[in-house]
Amino acid sequence: MAINIQDLVKDYNNGVRALDRLNLKVDKGQIFSLLGPNGAGKSSLINILTTYYKATSGNIIILGKDLSKEPNWVRKQISCVRQRVSIDEHLSLKENMIFQSRLYKIDSQVSKERIESLIKTFNLSKYLKYPTTSYSGGVKRRLDVAMNMVSMPKILFLDEPTVGMDVYSRRAMWKMLLRIREEYETTIFLTTHYLEEAEQLSDTICIMKEGKKLTQGTPSSLRNIIRPNMISITFSSDNKTKKCKDTLDKTSLVNFTTIRGNSVFAGVDNSELAFMVLNKWLLNNNIEFNGIEIVKPSLEDVFLALTSSKSSREE
Amino acid sequence: MLNILWRNIKWRFQNPLSIVVTILQPLIWLVLYSTVAKQAMKNIGVENYTAFILPGIIVLVTFSACSSSGFINFIMKSKGSFSRILIAPVKRSSIVLGQMLEAILLSFMEITLLFIIGLFFSVKIESGLIGITLMILLIFLTAFFISGLTYSISLFLPNEVIYETIMNAIVLPIFFLSSALFPMKNLSGGLAIVVKLNPFTHVINALRNLILRENIFIERIIPVILLFLIMCSISYVLALWKLKVESNQ
Numbered sequence: 001m002a003i004n005i006q007d008l009v010k011d012y013n014n015g016v017r018a019l020d021r022l023n024l025k026v027d028k029g030q031i032f033s034l035l036g037p038n039g040a041g042k043s044s045l046i047n048i049l050t051t052y053y054k055a056t057s058g059n060i061i062i063l064g065k066d067l068s069k070e071p072n073w074v075r076k077q078i079s080c081v082r083q084r085v086s087i088d089e090h091l092s093l094k095e096n097m098i099f100q101s102r103l104y105k106i107d108s109q110v111s112k113e114r115i116e117s118l119i120k121t122f123n124l125s126k127y128l129k130y131p132t133t134s135y136s137g138g139v140k141r142r143l144d145v146a147m148n149m150v151s152m153p154k155i156l157f158l159d160e161p162t163v164g165m166d167v168y169s170r171r172a173m174w175k176m177l178l179r180i181r182e183e184y185e186t187t188i189f190l191t192t193h194y195l196e197e198a199e200q201l202s203d204t205i206c207i208m209k210e211g212k213k214l215t216q217g218t219p220s221s222l223r224n225i226i227r228p229n230m231i232s233i234t235f236s237s238d239n240k241t242k243k244c245k246d247t248l249d250k251t252s253l254v255n256f257t258t259i260r261g262n263s264v265f266a267g268v269d270n271s272e273l274a275f276m277v278l279n280k281w282l283l284n285n286n287i288e289f290n291g292i293e294i295v296k297p298s299l300e301d302v303f304l305a306l307t308s309s310k311s312s313r314e315e
Numbered sequence: 316m317l318n319i320l321w322r323n324i325k326w327r328f329q330n331p332l333s334i335v336v337t338i339l340q341p342l343i344w345l346v347l348y349s350t351v352a353k354q355a356m357k358n359i360g361v362e363n364y365t366a367f368i369l370p371g372i373i374v375l376v377t378f379s380a381c382s383s384s385g386f387i388n389f390i391m392k393s394k395g396s397f398s399r400i401l402i403a404p405v406k407r408s409s410i411v412l413g414q415m416l417e418a419i420l421l422s423f424m425e426i427t428l429l430f431i432i433g434l435f436f437s438v439k440i441e442s443g444l445i446g447i448t449l450m451i452l453l454i455f456l457t458a459f460f461i462s463g464l465t466y467s468i469s470l471f472l473p474n475e476v477i478y479e480t481i482m483n484a485i486v487l488p489i490f491f492l493s494s495a496l497f498p499m500k501n502l503s504g505g506l507a508i509v510v511k512l513n514p515f516t517h518v519i520n521a522l523r524n525l526i527l528r529e530n531i532f533i534e535r536i537i538p539v540i541l542l543f544l545i546m547c548s549i550s551y552v553l554a555l556w557k558l559k560v561e562s563n564q
Contacts (some may be wrong), residue, residue, distance in 0.1 A: 050402045054563045075404040086395030088322065090329040102318040103403040148399075 001061070002028045002155055002187040003049065008058035010044050010211070018044035020211035022058070026189060026204070028154075031181055033202040034191040035302075041211040042191035043083075046159045049189070050080040063154060076104065079153035083160045085140045087147060089133045093124060096132065097147050104151035114150055121183065122146040122176065138169040145176060149184065156180065158190040162197060170194075174201055195302060207302070229271035231278055234263045234291045244287055253277060265295065319400070319413025320420075323387060327421060337383050338425045341376040345369065345429060349436065352496075359501065363527075365436035370522035371495025372429060374515050375486070377422045377458045382482045384418030385465035389475040401562045411466060411554045418462035419455065426454060438526070446525040449536060453525075456543035457518050463550030470557040494519050514542055 003026040010019040018041045026032045034042050047053040049060065051071045060067040062074050087096050094115060101111035119125055122142050127135060135143065141161070148156065158177070162170040174197070180186050192198055198205045199219045206216040215222065231254075235241040245257050245264045253274070254266040268274035271294045282289055327333060349365040356364040391397040400410060430438070440446055465482070472478045492509050493516040502510055510516050521539045524532060 052398055052402050052562055072404055075402060078402070080399070080402055082395055082398065084395040086399045088326075088396055089394070090326045091322065095325070099318060099322055100399075100403075103400065103405055105404070 002026045002030070002063060003032075003189065004059075004061040006059040008045070008048070008060065009056045010041070010048060010053070011056045018211050019048075019055075019058075022208070022211065022213055024206060024213065024216070026187065028187050029181070029185055030203040031177065031188045031190070031201050033198040033205045034189070034208060035193065035195070035198045035205055036191070036208040037193055039210070040208045042208065043159055044211075046080065046157050046189075046191060050078060050157055051075055076151070077154045078157060079148040079151055079155075080157040080159070081145050081148050081161055083163055085137070085144045087132060087140055087143050089131075091132065093119075093128055093132060093143055096143065097150050100147045101150045106151060111150065114152065118146045118149055121179065138165070138172065141165075141169070141173065142176065145173075145180075149180065149186075152184060153186060155187045155189060158188065160191055160193070162192070162194065170197070177201060195297070229268045229274065230295045230297045231266045231268055231271060231274050232263045232293050232295045233266070233278065233282070233289050235289055236262065238262065240288065244289070247285070247287075251281070253281060262290075267297075316406075316409040316413045316416070319405075319410055320416050323384070323414060323417035324420070326387065326390075327417065333383050333386075334421070334425070337379040337421070338376060338428065341372045341379060341425070341429065342432070344375065345372045345432065346436075359498065361498065363437060365433060366438040366526055367498075367523065368496060369429065369433055369438055369526060370519040371490065371493065373426050373454060373522060374457060374493070374495065374519055375490055376425045376429060377454070377461055378482075378486045378489070380421040380425055381418040381458060381461040381465045382479075382486070384414060384421065384462055385469035385478065385482070386475060387414065387417075388466070388469040389478065401558075407555055407558050407562075411463075411551070411558055414466060415459065415462040415551075415554070418465070419458040422458040422462075423454065440526050441529045442525045442531050443529075446531055449531065450522055450525050453518055453521055453536070453539065453543070456540065456547055457515075460543055460546045460550050463547065463554045466554040467550065467557045470554075470561055489513060489515055494523075514546060518543065 003024065005022060005024040008019050008022040008024075009017070011017050020041075022041070022045070034045065036042050044053065048055050049062070049067070051067065051074060055068070063077055065073055067074050088099065091099060097115045097118070098111065101115070106114070119128070122145065124139070124143060124146060127139055127143075132140070132143070145158075145161070161177075162173050165173065177188055177190070178201070181188055190201070202219055204216065205219055205222055207214045207222070233244065235244060241259055241262050241264055245259055248254055248257055248264065248266060254268055256267045258265045266274070266278070268278075275292065275294055279292060282292070345365065345368065349368050353364045356367070361367045388397065391400075440450070442449075468481060469478055472481060492506075493513045494510060495515075499507070499510060499516070499520070517539045521536050524535065
């Protein structure tokens with residue numbers, strides 16, 4: 001087991017409880033995605049696991065050792081790519097990697113070989129002659145990841161590595177992470193608030209909110225949750241939207257509803273079937289609407305689906 | 316420690332403006348002010364005023380260089396490398412010392428430049444080689460204390476604007492309330508007490524004696540060395556403690 005977390009609590013001085021008795025297990029060699037909205041406690045968890053913050057209470061075992069007792073040993077086994085690129089722009093590409101390897105006290109010959117190999121793996125050769133300040137955001141990010149791999153960490157943490165990236169760069173990053181796992185057998189622990197990212201990359205997904213774990217499983221076992229069937233009905237005014245939502249909530253046609261702008265978003269079991277049923281229902285009840293369509297869910301919808309399925313199970 | 320030092324020196328030489336800015340004000344004091352005030356000071360028995368104010372300017376340039384080094388913490392925090400270094404298996408003491416040493420080296424570099432300029436104003440170190448050795452020791456202790464202090468202050472404060480304001484508010488009163496510009500014998504009353512309580516007064520006086528006099532009064536220098544050894548220990552422990560707090564939130 002790479003990471004075993006039991007009853008982890010993190011309280012900040014301002015009284016905010018970022019993590020609330022969190023339990024989590026991550027197997028070795030996995031890509032583990034922590035999915036959650038802003039404020040879910042993802043960054044707090046990464047900061048604790050990477051020894052940057054201290055936990056208020058709870059136990060963390062990393063690669064068989066207690067994090068609170070042996071933080072220095074843990075530091076040698078891990079590396080962390082943060083949301084913000086952390087390369088030193090006053091150093092060249094190679095100097096950045098050399099600096100990182102010296103931080104981890106890697107033998108200079110071994111470090112030289114690793115740097116050459118990482119430069120090839122991450123396709124950075126053609127940037128060697130240019131100053132790092134001239135790199136694009138994508139190349140800087142690639143160097144950031146490559147640099148954090150110089151120590152050959154057993155666990156690589158990535159805190160929202162694709163935030164702010166365009167679709168092309170995001171997909172390039174996914175390829176890079178899959179390659180790291182394949183070539184170096186590194187356990188990858190990443191946080192994200194992109195559903196697609198978690199689904200495409202991960203062996204295991206953990207969904208958390210307000211410092212608590214809502215669910216954990218493989219992407220296929222969570223498919224119903226991370227890809228809920230959604231229908232959107234658009235109206236011409238706020239009043240009509242709200243009125244429809246209230247009426248719809250009283251029926252058993254939908255699992256849950258939410259309003260965004262002048263549209264009612266409804267979670268359903270089967271989107272094709274519900275599309276027809278809802279169309280009929282709107283016409284039969286003489287409800288005026290501008291449009292109806294099957295839509296992709298947002299993270300917010302996933303949480304609604306998750307909480308509604310939990311509450312229906314409880315009922 | 317040497318790795319951090321190497322990285323910070325690289326930063327310094329890639330940003331030469333940070334060297335120019337830190338030495339500019341002390342240079343103005345040394346060259347312009349000493350020339351302007353020379354005549355007035357001759358009347359109270361100071362023969363070479365440039366040589367007289369050089370020790371005070373040394374303290375001023377040390378403050379300037381070390382303040383700039385504290386600034387690096389804010390750059391590192393905003394660029395993200397601060398947390399990357401903190402989660403690496405590096406001793407916290409190495410992180411602090413690496414950064415402090417860069418400030419000390421910069422101070423020595425700028426002080427050397429001040430001495431070279433001083434040569435054009437007939438500034439000589441009368442106490443010879445032993446005097447120079449003692450001066451190096453005194454300057455090292457002063458720079459070590461100030462760099463530890465600025466390192467801690469930079470970690471205590473939320474942003475670089477407040478840091479700069481606080482540093483300006485600290486440096487100038489310390490400079491003016493010392494024996495940097497005037498002989499102490501001309502002071503009296505409350506002001507004389509304040510100037511005597513300022514530890515930099517003593518290091519300035521010790522450096523001044525080594526520059527202006529052939530005879531070395533070691534009995535006057537040893538208490539200054541002891542005082543600064545204690546101050547260095549306090550500032551280093553404070554910097555180390557603050558860095559540990561930073562990574563144990």
